Amino acid sequence: MDKFVLEIIENELEINEKISILFLMLDNYNCFDKLFNLYQNYKCDTNINNYIISEFINDITEWEDKFIEALCIVKNYKVLINLGECINNLQLKYLSRETRISYKINIGAKILHKLFDSFTTHDLEIFLNSVYKDIIKDERLNNINIIELHALYWIQIGYTSISSGGGDLEKLLKHLKQQGQYDTPIYIDIEGYVRDNVKKNHFNNFKLQNDTQNNLNNAGNSQNSADTSSEEDIFIKNGICLIINEVNFPHTEYESRESSRIDALNLKKTFNGMKFEVELYNDIAAGEIIELLNKLTEINSKNYDCLVLCILSHGYPGGFISVDGTEISIDIIEQKICSSAYKNAVKILIVQACQGQNTGLAMDPNNLATDGINKIQPSKRQLTNIDNYKLFFSFMSTMKHHISIRHRTEGSWFIEDVCDVLRSQKSNGKNISIDQWSREVKKKVQSRRGYIGKGELAGQLPETRDRLAKEVFFPLYNETNT
Known part of the structure; x- marks a missing residue:
């Protein structure tokens, strides 16, 4: 697949679906302003070819794989069949139904997509109102119901994060709990994602401290070379x-x-x-x-x-x-x-x-x-x-x-x-x-x-x-x- 084929496919996609697919594919999630401007251009003139996904692929590693995986996750089987793909084989390869496993796509993005997909219109309204009691809402997002744009704004201001090295979605849990969703599969998935990343951060901090101490020992700044691991x-x-x-x-x-x-x-x-x-x-x-x-x-x-x-x-x-x-x-x-x-x-x-x-x-x-x-x-x-x-x-x-x-x-x-x-x-x-x-x-x-x-x-x-x-x-x- 090349950019030309991608643009042909984009012409057949609704704006909401374009943004959902792109959200799953991204490497760098600090792109709210750029994506919002593209969205505004599209809203101003829907008669011209306003590409969304194609504008980002130069900044996305292995974008072809991620595009196919994203299509599986959003269940756009029509495009996949037109591309000559076997749906069952793709589901096995990409595990699209499993929330906390991915092939190339950021797991945090996949979890957020599953969360957004689970909302009814009413649920979404309550959820957004709850979030914006915590943070100041960008006026540009008034009357915008594409939740991925809201999510990118939250990431841009540091309210949440889903970087490749980890992420933090803990603040979203309290809003789900307020809606009575504390015992749902998606709540448990987010909770697990938060827990996994806390462990990862603790391990990285410990490794950094341990490496620093080893460097000091090797430089002769310490007289003791005891194996602390044996004590722990x-x-x-x-x-x-x-x-x-x-x-x-x-x-x-x-x-x-x-x-x-x-x-x-x-x-x-x-x-x-x-x-x-x-x-x-x-x-x-x-x-x-x-x-x-x-x-x-x-x-x-x-x-x-x-x-x-x-x-x-x-x-x-x-x-x-x-x-x-x-x-x-x-x-x-x-x-x-x-x-x-x-x-x-x-x-x-x-x-x-x-x-x-x-x-x-x-x-x-x-x-x-x-x-x-x-x-x-x-x-x-x-x-x-x-x-x-x-x-x-x-x-x-x-x-x-x-x-x-x-x-x-x-x-x-x-x-x-x-x-x-x-x-x-x-x-x-x-x-x-x-x-x-x-x-x-x-x-x-x-x-x-x-x-x-x-x-x-x-x-x-x-x-x-x-x-x-x-x-x-x-x-x-x-x-x-x-």
């Missing part, structure tokens, strides 16, 4: 792993999960290989689960430095289902394992269960199943001693409100990758950290695709949450320990 890092040596595997759900609405036995054995072998004490519990009711956790966490008699709890079951947003059909909140489980007995131990929660009914873009239709239900029962609890809640890490197989995929005979994607990455230490001889492990698992699961239900192409995005202030490393996996 935690290496797990004496861990226990509990696996709660819910397979059969008699007298309930939930189907059996026979292939979960493969997941349970995979986890057992993996953690045994890292010298964890492993206890496997199959098909236990809600009361037994709570009793088990109460007994385990009352006293840490063997001075475990790590407690891993794996839950394999059907799920709902914020929880999972026991074999007797009882809904158990993840918050309750977290409260149980974050006991005073394990205050100084690393606590890892791994959950393979659906967290809703939404299908992500992503075997045989008869071979893939989901681990989910329709009911939602949010839990209420109050935290007490926050020290007990330190050194905590949770790894969910999927995002909130989304399904989790399991092969009917081979087990789940998530647990397979959780175990494969931990066992990969054997080949490279290096301890893997929780952060490295979780990132690699996410990468592997995100790359998977399969068909479920009536041929829906589905994918999956695992999600983490943690309160780890130090780098934590697993023991090396050794197959002879299994």
Whole structure:
């Protein structure tokens, strides 16, 4: 594709769509004035060819790829078909339905587009009014309903940012919360984007400080060359792993999960290989689960430095289902394992269960199943001693409100990758950290695709949450320990 072809395509696009596509493609988002002037020219004379996208492509790297990806995201399949593209192949390549993954396009821009696309006219009006209570509105934006122009203005004045190196959309969360959208998928996506960039900024700041200190040491400005990382890092040596595997759900609405036995054995072998004490519990009711956790966490008699709890079951947003059909909140489980007995131990929660009914873009239709239900029962609890809640890490197989995929005979994607990455230490001889492990698992699961239900192409995005202030490393996996 060249600029001439792009201009032909632009002639067929409405002004709103041109700006939406350009917004997704941009490298430099400090361009409000330039774009607004082009928009004004278009409004003054709609009879001449006023190009918008074509005016920016010299400043956009890999603009051809970004243009195609943007067309997928805005769902302009007509143009894609005219270009001879296969829609299904493009959806696989660009993951256009997944909000927090992109091919070339800025993820922050994609998240904002999904947010804007979710608004009704009334919602948009309320949202803009709320934002402009925080900042002074540029008079040029009066009566302008193209929200991307507003967004570029916010970026220009520093109210939000979506640069290639990160971004900050945190201020938008309060406006969504005021509209009652605090539990919607797009709110969670923005929250995740903010959290990811906070972590990235903390890492960059730490790296800068560390590099500065190393330079001072190398220049002879320090007499000590102690390895501070050894003081900060935690290496797990004496861990226990509990696996709660819910397979059969008699007298309930939930189907059996026979292939979960493969997941349970995979986890057992993996953690045994890292010298964890492993206890496997199959098909236990809600009361037994709570009793088990109460007994385990009352006293840490063997001075475990790590407690891993794996839950394999059907799920709902914020929880999972026991074999007797009882809904158990993840918050309750977290409260149980974050006991005073394990205050100084690393606590890892791994959950393979659906967290809703939404299908992500992503075997045989008869071979893939989901681990989910329709009911939602949010839990209420109050935290007490926050020290007990330190050194905590949770790894969910999927995002909130989304399904989790399991092969009917081979087990789940998530647990397979959780175990494969931990066992990969054997080949490279290096301890893997929780952060490295979780990132690699996410990468592997995100790359998977399969068909479920009536041929829906589905994918999956695992999600983490943690309160780890130090780098934590697993023991090396050794197959002879299994």
